Each structure stands twice: as C-alpha cells, then as structure tokens.
Amino acid sequence: MDIKDFETFANKIKVRNIENEDVEVVNYSPLVMMGKGRQGAVFQYSDDICIKVFGNEEDCEREHYALSLGQHTDLFPKVYAKGPLFIAMEIIKGVDLREYLQSQPLTEELSLKLIDLLITFKEIGYERIDHHKRQIFILPEGNLKVIDVARTVWRDRVYPYPRKLLTSLGKENKETFLSHVQALHPELYSEWTHFIEMEEQARQICQKIMNESTDKGKLKDKSKKLLTTNDETVYSNQLESLVHKVFKEEWVKAMLVKGYDPDKVMDIIDEHIEKKMMQENKILQEKKMMQEKKMTQDKASKGNREQDSVQTKEVDKNKNNKKDRYPDKEDFYRSRGNDRIFQSGGFYGVRNERYREFPIKEKDDNGNNYGRKGKKYRR
Template sequence: MQNQMIDCSEIKKEVKKIKVKTIEDEDVIVNSESSFEMIGRGRQGAVFKINDEMCMKVYGDEEDCAREHYAMSLGQHTSLIPKIYCKGKNFIVMEMVYGIDLREYLQTNPLTEELSYQLIQMLLTFKEIGYERIDHHKRQVYLQEDGSLKVIDVGRTVWRNRTYPYPRKLLRSLGKDYEAVFLQHVQEMAPELYEEWQYYIHMDEVAAQMYEEMKRKKDFDWSSIGQEANKLLTIKNKKRHYEHLHNLVYKVVKELKKQERLKREKKKKK
C-alpha cells in the first residue's frame, strides 16, 4: 500500500468531526460525529477504523501526536512498527494491527522460549532504532499469525530524560509467574543480560526501601535525591552506570509518590 492511495484532505475533514480531550491518568474523552468507527481509546488518543487495512489515531494533545509519529518513523524499516500512511497535526493514519495482544494471549497460553526470544528481539529492535525507553507493556505487543510481533503506542519510548535501565514495564506486566519464566529464558539465552537485569531489579527494590525510609523523615529535602542515590552505587568510575542508577532511583520515587497521591484523591472522592 502506498501513501498516494490515501486522500489526506478527506481524512482531515473527518478529523474535524472528532473531539478528543485528555485527562490526567485516565483514558481520553471522545466526542465524535465522524462516519469512522471508534475501535479503541487510551490515555493519549482514540483509534478509528478507516478500512480493513488502515486505522487512524486522533490525539488530544498535538505534542503526543508529534512524539508518536517521530517514534514510529524511526522504525518504519522494521516489521515491528505499523506503517504510517498519513499525518496531520493531531492524527496519524497507520497500518491496522491484527493478531492478539500478549495480555490476552498469555491468559490461555504458555510463555514459550520462542516467544521469549521474540520479546528479546523486540527490545533489541527498540535499541537499534534509537528508542530511549527499551521497554513495553504486554498489552501493547501483538502476536501475529506467523509468530512475529507488532507493537502499538510507542510514543513514550522517545523524548525522555530518564528511563529505567531494564525492561521494568514488560516484566511487571507479565505477572510474577511469567516474569520468572521469561527471566529463566533470558538467563539461558543471554546470561550476561540476565545478570545485568537482576542487578537493576535489586537496585529497584533497594530504591523503594530507601523511599520508605525517607518518608519517615520530617521536612525531607526531596531535591537531595541525587545525593541519597549515591549510597546505592557499587561500581565506581563508570559514568553510564551512575546515570542508570540515578535515573532508576528517581523513577521509582516519582512513581511511588504518584501512587500515594492517587490513593489520597480516591479517598477524597468517596
């Protein structure tokens, strides 16, 4: 399929009939008078079916659209990323992704060595095409009929200042049982990679413990987190290692603080 087969001007007319509003930590609100059927929505936008081969994602924030378009553009030479056919300020027309997402697939099927191999290859592709976040949630990974993978919602893989130095989102989304199986497969196929991930998993746990200790201190200076993080360093004179460790601590603390804020907000609503 070629780009010239799509009339972007007609697509833009339909997009004007769609209003998408983003809400923090919730799926977008959609008001549509378009003839296109909405087939899904998430935190950044809503997806509409154009035909059996194409769909359109309309974003609530133009920056999110630009970000995902850039991320997808990096991987257009691979089979992992859906093909782009047309783009506007707040929408992208792309290849329709079929198959079954891993969240649904793993409910009734085992995590085989072959699938684990495909997941490692996915992470390698992310690295090779220049993504900053080498990670992805299982619900955004689709298994194809031929056993290959396709991924959606890659906007958050780029334009990031800090990322976890191991695939934390993927591992946690697998659940404890499948996480253990996947790590066992990684240990067998790539033992050095396994050792590095285990190291950062341990540092993740230590960072969470450190956060709990810091909470007990009154008037704690949160800006000193970088200095506190130095206590976790075990390898000296390795700049990249320090950056990874510092980013990991920052991300863990940020996530835990966000979880506590959301809990407080839910209590207020009751």
C-alpha cells in the same frame, strides 16, 4: 488514498486529554471507535486502515517520529498519512500479549522474540527499550508488532532494564522470561537482576525516609554549619571562587561565538587564574610572616620587661635588708622577740642609729626586776 479524506474525518472528532485517565472523546464522524488510551483514540477507516486522533499536537508529533524510526522494520504498523492531530496507519490484526498469556504459556521461543523486540528498540534509537504487554501484538503467523510507541522517545529518565515489560508479565511469567534470558545471555541476566535489586532497595529506603519524622528545630540549628557569610575568610574565598567560575563560563561562551577552541580558552583562563591565586597566596604568606615576626618581637619585649621588673623587685628587697644597709654593724639584727638583749650588748634602732646600752636585767633587794620599760629603769 487522499489525505484530505483523513483530515475531513479527523476534524469531526474532538479528543480531550485528562490527567492520569484515558482521553475524553466527542465523535461527530461516521467512523467507529476501536479503542482509546491516555494520548488519543483510534477509529476504523477501512478494513486495513485506522485513524488515531490525539488530544494535543505534541503527542501526535512524538508518536509519528517514533513510528518513522522503525518503518524499515516489520515491527511497527505502516504509516499512510499525518496531520496536526491525527495519524493514518495500518490496522494490526492479531491478539495482544496480555490476552495471549491468559490461555497460553510463555515459551522460550516467544521469550526470544521479545528479546529481539527489545534489541530492535535499542537499534533504532528508542530511549525506553521496554513496552507493556497490552501494546505488543502476536500476529497469526507468529510475528510481533507494537503500537502506542509515543513514550519510547524524548524521555529524560528511563529505566536501565525492561521494567514495564517484566512488571506487566506478572510474577510467574516474569521468572520464566528471566530464566530464558539467563540461558541465552547470563551477563545480561546478571545486569537486569542487579537493577531490579537496586530498585527494590531504593523503594525500601524511600519508604523508610517517608515514615521517619525529622526534628526540624534541631536540623535548623545544625544547618548553620552550612553558612559561609558569618566567617569573613571563608566568605571571601567562596565569593572569589564563584566570581572565577562565572567569569570562566561567560568567557568561554564569548569565545565559542567567535569560533575559538573552548578547551584552549579554558586552559588559558585556568593558567591566568592560577597565576593570580599564586600571587595572592604569596602576599598572604608575607603578611602572615610579618605578623608572626611582630608577635615574636612583642613576646621577647614582654619577657624583657618582666625580667627587669623581677630585678627591680630584688633591688627593692635588698634595700630593706638591714644587713646590707648596715654592713659595718656585725651584730645587728632586727628582731620582734621579747629578748632584745644581744651578745654584743648593743642595740641599733630602726629610725635612727643612736646607740643605747642596756645592762643585763638584775633583781633588786626587794626582788623587783629592772626591766627596759620597767618603772625602775636604770641607765
């Protein structure tokens, strides 16, 4: 079996990938196409050997790597040769699980073989441990083999349970398969059903979010709370933290190149930064104490000034008190009443201290009053 023969036929077959569709094939070789999919097309080379031609080298490398991981098992077709865009491998002679279940029931024995298949996937290092039923073949002797394993490796995100297999089985066969899993391993059944429920809840949440309308104007106003540059203190702390983080990461990279232990380097950096922050906090605390002390002194000074002002007002008030100004005049009163005649018979004016004596008002023979300001004023 010469690899050049495979290359000769593969070079006469052109395969082009189409997004979300099966590949487009142009065949100038005498080989008959057996089928095609998203990554490539399969052509019969002999009764036992086929050539799978890919649309790009990455898919070819991926599938060859996945097949090589399981060559020591009976679960995968045997690989004979590989080129940049083709793989020559064994032809699987059997019926795929999709066609089988159309006429046959899913027995407990078949379910156990499917579980064993998933275990093999896990043991050889596949990231995705499930497979579609059309890619699983049942041989005449009852063994299982799988094809199209390129998507089982080099995956960033995978389902934590055999979602593709369960979904492809259909509702009735899915329940049957899960009942067989529950009988064999209740804990595994509980874990798988848990992830199924979480997936359903995630789907419901996604639909709710997609159907809801968001008030962008209101959200824009609320998003101002995330700003840090408008507060000088917060901005300073955030910027300082960012610089420390970048410094730490870059310093660790530099030390790794020199062969130092990264954990020790990080501990030393953390200790240095912690000391620095403690010193800065101490300085800030001292500044804060000085400001509080100054505020207390200013407050006390203000209180003293207010007290002095009150005392000054009291003094000024006392100065206007005539009893204090004229303590020797016992019967002095300042009055605005109509009756300005006092018991002592004396009156002391405001602007001067001339003594004037006013007799008690009397009536003359004609009945006229001799008032203080009357026409008949008597001294």
